[in-house]
Amino acid sequence: MDKENDRLEASERFTIGELARRTRLTVKALRWYDEVGVLRPDHVDPASGYRYYRPEQVEPARLVGLLRQLDMPLPAVTAFLAEPSRERLRSWWLAEEAAFEQRRGLVRYLELSLSEGARPMIDIKTREIGARKVATLTGRVRQPELNEFIPASSEKIRSYLRSQGAQDEGLELVLYHAAPTPDVEAPVEVCVPFTGSVEPEGEIVVRIEGPWTEAFVESTKSQVASLEILHAYDALMTWVDEKGYSMPTVPREVYYLDAWDNAGPDEHALDIVVPFTA
Known part of the structure; x- marks a missing residue:
């Protein structure tokens, strides 16, 4: 019975190449996500080392690719995949916007420091x-x-x-x-x-x-x-x-x-x- 279940499960899996085709990610990227623990395959053949995935991993794989396009760090991606939600994405993005505004402010400060323009009036x-x-x-x-x-x-x-x-x-x-x-x-x-x-x-x-x-x-x-x-x-x-x-x-x-x-x-x-x- 166990062997029969294994055969059924194996028939539901597909290769890393097929996952790459379905998600439009590269095989190299999928291997990297496995190595860093973001997206593990469902099964790795002990003899060949081939990676196999389940159909339900297609959407998480796509999500990983999109989140990385946003420059979300890999640890944050891993945490997000555990509990994906619109609210968590929005919270992360608001923090990113705040960080960007700080960087924008730092650029303004540096521009003024590097110029001969008048400094802001400060009431001490x-x-x-x-x-x-x-x-x-x-x-x-x-x-x-x-x-x-x-x-x-x-x-x-x-x-x-x-x-x-x-x-x-x-x-x-x-x-x-x-x-x-x-x-x-x-x-x-x-x-x-x-x-x-x-x-x-x-x-x-x-x-x-x-x-x-x-x-x-x-x-x-x-x-x-x-x-x-x-x-x-x-x-x-x-x-x-x-x-x-x-x-x-x-x-x-x-x-x-x-x-x-x-x-x-x-x-x-x-x-x-x-x-x-x-």
């Missing part, structure tokens, strides 16, 4: 910051990992503060001890100011920040998305240098969480900050 303000307690978490991350690392770290810190009966102040500080790139990790620290009594726990460090004076530029969500905040960083660093001030710590972004969650794209939601001492 100052304020006094007293000593305050912060709970922090530091990680070494690459630039594409920031959008996952920052909110995950913030939530981990806030969850710990809540468990200890402490009250966070509705702020999120992101300190860049060096600039991460797509190729090289750099230390990035997420800080949450709080009131109450909390001890360090595992990766979470508790320390005192300040007092000092801060120079800052009010910024919006759209300026973050388009990387216009790079102009704010440049203006702040130039201002501090021209004044002859020193920096007791690294620049940071200060997010006002209620504003960030509820503000429109062009409303104030964060500050770009450079602490300084005269």
Whole structure:
């Protein structure tokens, strides 16, 4: 009976060449998708090494080819095939559009930096910051990992503060001890100011920040998305240098969480900050 079932199953399969014909993909591409684990054949003959596929694999194979035309990374393609849906595709594409807008903003920034044109007018303000307690978490991350690392770290810190009966102040500080790139990790620290009594726990460090004076530029969500905040960083660093001030710590972004969650794209939601001492 088992041999009969094997013969029936074999009759339903077709070769990699036939799958290539039905999907308009190349045999080379199908072999590659097998090797990287994106689209496995239903059966590989142990003697000949020939790959065989089932008719129901035609549509997934076509889908792989189309998703790769969108430059969807192979791990993302594999995950998508496990649960394909219009909503998941739309979510991925929105993230791609946001990343493209950031690249467009970076090109604009570079064009301006390489030209002799006038720089954007930046309104720099100052304020006094007293000593305050912060709970922090530091990680070494690459630039594409920031959008996952920052909110995950913030939530981990806030969850710990809540468990200890402490009250966070509705702020999120992101300190860049060096600039991460797509190729090289750099230390990035997420800080949450709080009131109450909390001890360090595992990766979470508790320390005192300040007092000092801060120079800052009010910024919006759209300026973050388009990387216009790079102009704010440049203006702040130039201002501090021209004044002859020193920096007791690294620049940071200060997010006002209620504003960030509820503000429109062009409303104030964060500050770009450079602490300084005269």
